[in-house]
Amino acid sequence: MSEGPIPRPGIAAIRSFTPDHAKDPPPGSIRLWANESSLGPSPKAIEAYHAAAATMVRYPDGSGSAIREAIHQRYGVDPKRILMGVGSDEVLNAAVRAFAGFGDDVLAPTATFPMYRTYANAAGARPIAVRDRAFTADIDAILAAVTPATKVVIFANPNNPSGTYLPRAEVERLRAGLRADILLVIDAAYAEYVEQPDYEPGVLLADTTPNTVMSRTFSKVHGLAGLRLGWLYAAAPIIDVVGRVRSSFNVPAPAQAAGVAALADRAHQELVVAHCRRWRATLAQRLRGLGLTVSGSEGNFVTFGFDGLAGRTADAAEAYLRERKLLVRGMAPFGMPGYLRVTIGQDDEMATFMRVIEDYVHGVPPSPGERGKG
Ligand SMILES: Cc1ncc(COP(=O)(O)O)c(C=O)c1O
Structure with missing residues (x-):
C-alpha cells in the first residue's frame, strides 16, 4: 500500500x-x-488594464463594486445579485461545491461542457450525464432522471459543444418541474451571440426564483479570456452562500478595470x-x-x-x-x-x-x- x-x-x-x-x-x-x-478586446479595455497596473501593491476591491455597477449599466441586472469570479469557471465551480457534496448528484446533459463533471467530482458529488435530444438538453429526460439525491442541474444555453439552444419557455418548464431544493445553473457564456427571439439567458429566472443561477463570462464577446473574468447572477441568499466558497480578493484590479472599460464599449x-x-x-x-x-x-x-x-x-x-x-x-x-x-x-x-x-x-x-x- x-x-x-x-x-x-x-x-x-x-x-x-x-x-x-x-x-x-x-x-x-x-x-x-x-x-x-x-x-480581440476593446482597445479601451487594454488601456484601462495598463492604467490599473499602477495599483498592484494593493489588494483589489473584493466586492467588485465598480464592475458590478458596470454590469448593471450594460445588462440591466441588479448589482446586489452579482458575484464576480476568476472566469465564470470559478463561480460555476463554487456554486456546485456550495450545494452538492458526498452522496449528492449533479445532473448535466451528455453533450456538454466537460468542466461540469469536474466540478461535481471535485465536490465529492456524482456527475450524472442525462441523455439529450439533438445535442441539446432534453427537459423531460432531465426531469425523469431526478432522484432524491439530485442537488444541482447544470447546462449551457446556448450549448457548448453543439451551438444549439433552449428557448425560454423550455428553461422555465425545467425550473417548474424541478424540486425547490434543486439548484438550477444556467451557463450563458455565449448569450450575446444568440440571434433567436425566443432565447433568454436566465436573467428572468435568476431574478424571480430563489433557486436559479445564471453565469456569464468576459472571455467570449468581450475578448478577455486571458484575464479570467466572469460572474454569477442569483437571489441574494445564493450569492451570499457561493461567495463564501470563492477565493478572497479573487479578481485582480487590472482585470476589473479592463472589464469595466470593455462593458462600456458597445x-x-x-x-x-x-x-x-x-x-x-x-x-x-x-x-x-x-x-x-x-x-x-x-x-x-x-x-x-x-x-x-x-x-x-x-x-x-x-x-x-x-x-x-x-x-x-x-x-x-x-x-x-x-x-x-x-x-x-x-x-x-x-x-x-x-x-x-x-x-x-x-x-x-x-x-x-x-x-x-x-
Ligand atoms: C459553456 C462554457 N462555460 C464556461 C466557460 C468558461 O469560461 P470562463 O473563461 O469564463 O471561465 C466556457 C469556456 O469556453 C464555456 O464554453
Missing part, C-alpha cells in the same frame, strides 16, 4: 486540465479551438457579434454543402460532424487541419464523438479554414511543399 495523503473520492476521476489537444501546437498555428474572440461588442454571425452562417452553409452535419450555431463557433461522409472522420480531419497549422477541437470529451468544433476566426483565418476542410473532404493530397511539415 502506498504511503502518504489520499485524495478524497472523486478526485481521481478528474482529468488533469492540460488538455492533450493543447500540447505542442505547431509554431505559427491559427488557434480556432478555444472559442476566444478573434477580434460599438466593439456589436462589431464582434456582427462578425461572428456573418461567419457562422457562411461556415454552416458551406460545411453543409460539403456533406458535413452542422449541429447548431448560436455561439462563436460551429460544430460539424462526418457521419454522412464515407471514408472521412473527425479524427483524420483534425490531424489534416493541424498539419496545416489550423487548430480545431475534437468534441469527444464534450460528448460529441465524431464532431469537430471550429471557433469563428478572422476573415483570412476563416478563408484558410474553408479551403483546407474542402481539400480534406475532396481528398486532396498534401502538396510536395507540405509533405513532412509538422
Whole structure:
C-alpha cells in the first residue's frame, strides 16, 4: 500500500486540465479551438488594464463594486445579485461545491461542457450525464432522471459543444418541474451571440426564483479570456452562500478595470457579434454543402460532424487541419464523438479554414511543399 495523503473520492476521476489537444501546437498555428474572440478586446479595455497596473501593491476591491455597477449599466441586472469570479469557471465551480457534496448528484446533459463533471467530482458529488435530444438538453429526460439525491442541474444555453439552444419557455418548464431544493445553473457564456427571439439567458429566472443561477463570462464577446473574468447572477441568499466558497480578493484590479472599460464599449461588442454571425452562417452553409452535419450555431463557433461522409472522420480531419497549422477541437470529451468544433476566426483565418476542410473532404493530397511539415 502506498504511503502518504489520499485524495478524497472523486478526485481521481478528474482529468488533469492540460488538455492533450493543447500540447505542442505547431509554431505559427491559427488557434480556432478555444472559442476566444478573434477580434480581440476593446482597445479601451487594454488601456484601462495598463492604467490599473499602477495599483498592484494593493489588494483589489473584493466586492467588485465598480464592475458590478458596470454590469448593471450594460445588462440591466441588479448589482446586489452579482458575484464576480476568476472566469465564470470559478463561480460555476463554487456554486456546485456550495450545494452538492458526498452522496449528492449533479445532473448535466451528455453533450456538454466537460468542466461540469469536474466540478461535481471535485465536490465529492456524482456527475450524472442525462441523455439529450439533438445535442441539446432534453427537459423531460432531465426531469425523469431526478432522484432524491439530485442537488444541482447544470447546462449551457446556448450549448457548448453543439451551438444549439433552449428557448425560454423550455428553461422555465425545467425550473417548474424541478424540486425547490434543486439548484438550477444556467451557463450563458455565449448569450450575446444568440440571434433567436425566443432565447433568454436566465436573467428572468435568476431574478424571480430563489433557486436559479445564471453565469456569464468576459472571455467570449468581450475578448478577455486571458484575464479570467466572469460572474454569477442569483437571489441574494445564493450569492451570499457561493461567495463564501470563492477565493478572497479573487479578481485582480487590472482585470476589473479592463472589464469595466470593455462593458462600456458597445460599438466593439456589436462589431464582434456582427462578425461572428456573418461567419457562422457562411461556415454552416458551406460545411453543409460539403456533406458535413452542422449541429447548431448560436455561439462563436460551429460544430460539424462526418457521419454522412464515407471514408472521412473527425479524427483524420483534425490531424489534416493541424498539419496545416489550423487548430480545431475534437468534441469527444464534450460528448460529441465524431464532431469537430471550429471557433469563428478572422476573415483570412476563416478563408484558410474553408479551403483546407474542402481539400480534406475532396481528398486532396498534401502538396510536395507540405509533405513532412509538422
Ligand atoms: C459553456 C462554457 N462555460 C464556461 C466557460 C468558461 O469560461 P470562463 O473563461 O469564463 O471561465 C466556457 C469556456 O469556453 C464555456 O464554453
